[in-house]
Amino acid sequence: MIEARSLTKRYGAKTAVADLTFSVRPGVVTGFLGPNGSGKSTTMRMILGLDAPSSGCVTVNGKRYAAHAAPLREVGAMLEARAVHPGRSAFHHLLALAATTGIPRSRVEEVIDVAGLRKVARKRVGGFSLGMGQRLGIATALLGDPATVILDEPVNGLDPEGILWIRTLLKSLAAEGRTVLVSSHLMSEMALTAEHLIVIGRGRLIADAPVAEFTRSAARDVVFVRSAEAARLAALLAGPGVAVAPGERGGIDVTGLASERIGRIAAEHGIAVAELTPRQASLEEAFMELTRDAVEYQPTGRYAAGAAQEGRAA
Numbered sequence: 001m002i003e004a005r006s007l008t009k010r011y012g013a014k015t016a017v018a019d020l021t022f023s024v025r026p027g028v029v030t031g032f033l034g035p036n037g038s039g040k041s042t043t044m045r046m047i048l049g050l051d052a053p054s055s056g057c058v059t060v061n062g063k064r065y066a067a068h069a070a071p072l073r074e075v076g077a078m079l080e081a082r083a084v085h086p087g088r089s090a091f092h093h094l095l096a097l098a099a100t101t102g103i104p105r106s107r108v109e110e111v112i113d114v115a116g117l118r119k120v121a122r123k124r125v126g127g128f129s130l131g132m133g134q135r136l137g138i139a140t141a142l143l144g145d146p147a148t149v150i151l152d153e154p155v156n157g158l159d160p161e162g163i164l165w166i167r168t169l170l171k172s173l174a175a176e177g178r179t180v181l182v183s184s185h186l187m188s189e190m191a192l193t194a195e196h197l198i199v200i201g202r203g204r205l206i207a208d209a210p211v212a213e214f215t216r217s218a219a220r221d222v223v224f225v226r227s228a229e230a231a232r233l234a235a236l237l238a239g240p241g242v243a244v245a246p247g248e249r250g251g252i253d254v255t256g257l258a259s260e261r262i263g264r265i266a267a268e269h270g271i272a273v274a275e276l277t278p279r280q281a282s283l284e285e286a287f288m289e290l291t292r293d294a295v296e297y298q299p300t301g302r303y304a305a306g307a308a309q310e311g312r313a314a
């Protein structure tokens with residue numbers, strides 16, 4: 001269990017993490033999401049005692065990270081995958097770490113197999129691909145057989161097979177009763193991997209909820225409607241809390257009305273409907289919706305998201 005209480009980190013005038021309170025429970029994969037610069041890495045660094053909070057505190061299984069007698073056995077983490085001596089082999093990197101922390105050589109062999117590194121274990125790490133580096137980072141995190149696993153962007157640079165491997169691995173680690181906290185920019189991946197989400201924006205907590213609840217509450221579902229009389233139907237549907245926007249293939253996207261109600265209104269006015277499709281918001285859409293005001297690096301101008309569409313509509 002990871003518990004953050006009013007966790008705050010300031011760098012001079014910049015507040016990177018602001019009054020964060022959350023718990024990461026064992027037994028489920030918890031996704032840690034937020035736009036660039038929202039404070040995810042800073043939070044993870046504070047959990048691991050690499051940065052001191054300006055105020056507030058964070059504990060792992062009831063103690064600060066540094067207060068654990070054998071932290072590597074308690075918490076396994078991967079923050080920067082490439083923090084390894086390039087001239088060393090993966091095997092020797094892991095062996096050296098194991099030797100200094102009282103972990104048996106047999107465990108080194110085990111994590112090499114778990115991470116799928118057997119074929120390259122004796123090769124110099126300097127020649128590793130990004131994906132191999134990630135696998136070594138994860139092997140290192142698991143070396144102490146820790147009850148808590150913290151991974152910053154573990155799927156970065158992995159191919160589809162590697163991504164599937166991570167997904168399966170994280171779920172099995174959680175199923176074994178471990179606490180698993182994983183940050184990612186890939187919302188679609190988090191939707192498949194995580195059961196619970198903690199979302200931050202500009203260092204503040206935006207959501208702390210199960211994935212399904214987050215998606216339901218954040219973005220309103222849209223109904224796509226196609227009809228030769230779309231404009232007339234749009235006018236009939238208009239009302240408080242209802243938004244109608246142009247959709248694909250001449251159709252309209254309706255938010256704020258159930259498909260049954262739209263169908264009934266169309267029928268009452270003799271409007272033939274060619275297509276009526278409820279679309280559930282994806283995690284990605286929910287995330288964009290929730291963090292819209294919390295994006296640190298906002299592009300503007302012709303290449304900004306939505307600019308092309310606006311240009312077309314004008």
Ligand SMILES: Nc1ncnc2c1ncn2[C@@H]1O[C@H](COP(=O)(O)OP(=O)(O)OP(=O)(O)O)[C@@H](O)[C@H]1O
Binds near residue numbers: 015
């Ligand atoms: N050592 C530091 N000194 C000053 N500012 C910092 C420092 N470390 C982080 N920051 C700032 O704190 C904010 C949060 O940064 P952080 O790296 O934690 O975000 P992040 O969510 O991990 O971002 P990303 O997704 O881009 O990795 C950013 O605005 C960053 O510029």
